[in-house]
Amino acid sequence: VSTQSTGSSGINAEYGGGKRPIVRKKRKFELGRPAANTKMGAKRIRTVRTMGGNLKFRALRLDTGNFSWSSEGTTRKARILDVVYNASNNELVRTKTLVKNAIIQIDSTPFRQWYESHYGVTAGRKKKAVTDEKEEVSKSNHLKRKLAARKEDSKIGSLLDDQFSTGRLYACIASRPGQSGRCDGYILEGKELEFYLRKLKSKKTK
Numbered sequence: 001v002s003t004q005s006t007g008s009s010g011i012n013a014e015y016g017g018g019k020r021p022i023v024r025k026k027r028k029f030e031l032g033r034p035a036a037n038t039k040m041g042a043k044r045i046r047t048v049r050t051m052g053g054n055l056k057f058r059a060l061r062l063d064t065g066n067f068s069w070s071s072e073g074t075t076r077k078a079r080i081l082d083v084v085y086n087a088s089n090n091e092l093v094r095t096k097t098l099v100k101n102a103i104i105q106i107d108s109t110p111f112r113q114w115y116e117s118h119y120g121v122t123a124g125r126k127k128k129a130v131t132d133e134k135e136e137v138s139k140s141n142h143l144k145r146k147l148a149a150r151k152e153d154s155k156i157g158s159l160l161d162d163q164f165s166t167g168r169l170y171a172c173i174a175s176r177p178g179q180s181g182r183c184d185g186y187i188l189e190g191k192e193l194e195f196y197l198r199k200l201k202s203k204k205t206k
Helices: 110-119 141-151 158-164 188-206
Strands: 043-051 055-062 064-069 072-084 103-107 168-173 185-187
Touching: 064 168, 072 110, 072 168, 072 188, 158 168, 158 188, 168 188
Parallel strands: 064 185
Antiparallel strands: 043 055, 064 072, 072 103, 103 168, 168 185
């Protein structure tokens, strides 16, 4: 039974209760669209016509992206292997949904190959057996001097070095796949990598 009265003490729009009068109709620029929920798989992108005749690129499936290695100042195209952590929702990890700021695993091969050619040193060398010297490619004296000079700076963090041994690197998505149609990001290093490894470890123990 309703106890609402029509007097001055009753519930009304002025005090935040009751049904408010419609001020105006819906506007096109106020609309919201369904989430893209980008998944891992063969590349599939749809275009969406937006305000002003512009376009958005809805990525429905993606399997690769450009990832930067900040400390080395290089970027390589790498394969996306898995979604491992999402601060906002664990459901997005279970369903392997690619969204901005998700923590993913990518293939380390492109970065390992670049590192070997740039420094002449194998990444992930701690746990790997010593390679046969027979496979050594002949190098000019100039190249040998150049690689020797670079070797002084060829220091990878121990955590990142361990990942090169497994063939998978942790990375963070920096782009918005549902808006730009791309899944680009950066490799996790240093304090940020330590932070997410702790998060992943605590998640497993629960």
